[in-house]
Amino acid sequence: MCGIVGITGKNDNAVAVLINGLEKLEYRGYDSAGIFVTDSQGQANLVKVKGRIADLKDKLTPDIKGNTGIGHTRWATHGVPSENNAHPHYSENGRFFLVHNGVIGNFKELKDKYLADVKFVSETDTEVVVQLVEHFSNEGLTTKEAFKKTLSVIDASSSYAFLLMDKNEPGTLYAAKSKSPLLIAVGPDFNGVCSDAMAMLKETHDFIELTDGDVVVLTASSIDIEDKDGNHVDRKPFHVDQDASASEKGAYEHYMLKEIDEQPAVMRKIASAYLNEDGSINIDDALLKAMNQSDRLYIVAAGTSYHAGLVGHELFEKLAHIPTEVHVASEFGYNMPLLSEKPFFIFLSQSGETADSRQVLVQVNELNYPSLTITNVANSTLSREADYTLLLHAGPEIAVASTKAYTAQIAVEAVLAKRLGEIKGIKEAAQFDIKADLTTVANAMQTMVDEKHDIEALAKQNLNTTRNAFYIGRAIDYDTAIEAALKLKEVSYVQTEGFASGELKHGTIALIEEGTPVIAIITDPKTAAHTRSNVQEVIARGANVIIITSESLAQPGDQIVLPDVNPLLTPLVSIVPAQLLAYYTSKQRGYDVDKPRNLAKSVTVE
Secondary structure, eight states: OOEEEEEEOOTTOHHHHHHHHHHHHGGGOOSEEEEEEEOTTOOEEEEEEESOHHHHHHHOOTTOOOSEEEEEEEOOSSSOSSTTTSSOEEOTTSOEEEEEEEEOTTHHHHHHHHOTTOOOOOSOHHHHHHHHHHHHHTTTOOHHHHHHHHHHHSOTTOEEEEEEEETTSTTOEEEEEEBSOOEEEEOSSOEEEESSGGGGTTTOSEEEEOOTTOEEEEOSSOEEEEOTTSOEEOOOOEEOOOOGGGGOOTTOSOHHHHHHHTHHHHHHHHHHHHBOTTSOBOOOHHHHHHHHTOSEEEEEEOHHHHHHHHHHHHHHHHHHOOOEEEEEHHHHTTSOOOOOSSEEEEEEESSSOOHHHHHHHHHHHHTTOOEEEEESSTTOHHHHHSSEEEEOOOOOOOSSSOSHHHHHHHHHHHHHHHHHHHHHTOHHHHTOOHHHHHHHHHHHHHHHHHTHHHHHHHHHHHTSSOSEEEEEESTHHHHHHHHHHHHHHHHHOOEEEEEEGGGGGGTGGGGOOTTOEEEEEEOOTTTHHHHHHHHHHHHTTTOEEEEEEEGGGOOTTOSEEEOOOOGGGHHHHHHHHHHHHHHHHHHHTTOOSSSOTTOOSSOOOO
16 A cells, blocks of 8 residues: 655656656555655755646646655555645655655654654654654754664554655665565666565666665665664665566556456466476475475465455365365454464465565464465565465556456466375366366456457446445355455445355345346356255345356356356356456446555555
């Protein structure tokens, strides 16, 4: 949540670099934005707006330029979206400027203890931090010393990525992080800071990872990193082998539709990454050994990734015969259940920075339990701190509503479960032809995205004006129903719930009224007849029903018919029309599909 970018050493081009970086980070927050820049003579400009990066660009004038600057795009935590609450924040004497991702847990106590006489202009926790830097500098400390003293009084529960400028030191950036992602961008004649490498790929592909407790001083020609113990450390850059254009929309109106359409290609990329020519699976033997030595898997995730974990539960238990539990990260971290004797933890996260999951991983590491992160982002926090990592190979996902990362997580779980089952000699795993099945899935996905205009018409007919809707299904279709409901509610604001269809008569059917949309997912031959019976129950109460079903189970009148795939992989295909229904409902209602209200892509605060 929120995006940070900073640059020093770009002649007078800092503004262009900051704006381009903020545009790439806008998916992380988009209720307000701002930049602060200085030139070599110390001339400074601060520009902030309530609104999007486009509004910030409109406010810039040609005389606003410099070679050093910081920028921020915000997702509000403390204080409503407003120009005063937008970052960068500045100290009372106008000397220090600061941008911040995260939450300061003890900001009220710090304000009362140190800053009782300061006149604040915002409602944010961030302004307390920049005022503290001024407060400690007034005690005779250097900027770095004042910054470090400020960090020392922030409590351990807080999360932050800070980027600080001192107007008296043009050309220098100060940075620090704890629990919130931050990278150093390394260039030939400049250095930068960003919360996501995507922000700086136009300038460089070389980055340095920062770890919790790091304090950094940057100039155009130097990088000085101190770790949490005050030791100066030399960290080598890693290279991001990704084309900056991969995050562009191209001819698409919205990222969400582009990313839905990319899913067949993602299936093929996953097959290429993890499967050899003969169909054998290429996964680290040490990871497989650690998982096979466990007596229970614990999948920990949030939001859409949690729903991918529900499908993973089916895959691991049916293909590898390993008991598996799936937990919501924000609940698990503060209410850990009784664990088995030899647990193994799997963390699912598109960004690899999900704060709720990370606080669980910290506890898992303290208990010395083995762990795996399945993520889309190499070198992310969850990837670095877990024992093992499997990448999704999905490419940048920009739309807030996850689509291709969700299906990629399920596909990688399927590959992993298949290999574990093979090692254990499980019959179901031996019969599971993952290479052929992923090809079939990719083709089936392509069929569904090619039928998008039929699905657009269904959305217009059934969902365009409704206030609420329901998805229903049984077994693995229930898992899909929960994710499908989330997609519709988060981008179209239709109150949507996913229910086990057999539970309708135990309470939920009371909500069915004349014209209520009910979308039934039917891909499991064992439960198909039961779900169709439940469909008749809601039709009798006036519901408008859309049926999503596999070709082998289809009946006359079914609106969306899916090509048949392996029954364990049907969620990869059945979710595609649900994603398209959500997309078109949002678009038809005139909403911002890629940036739904109150949401941000990477949730880096608890």
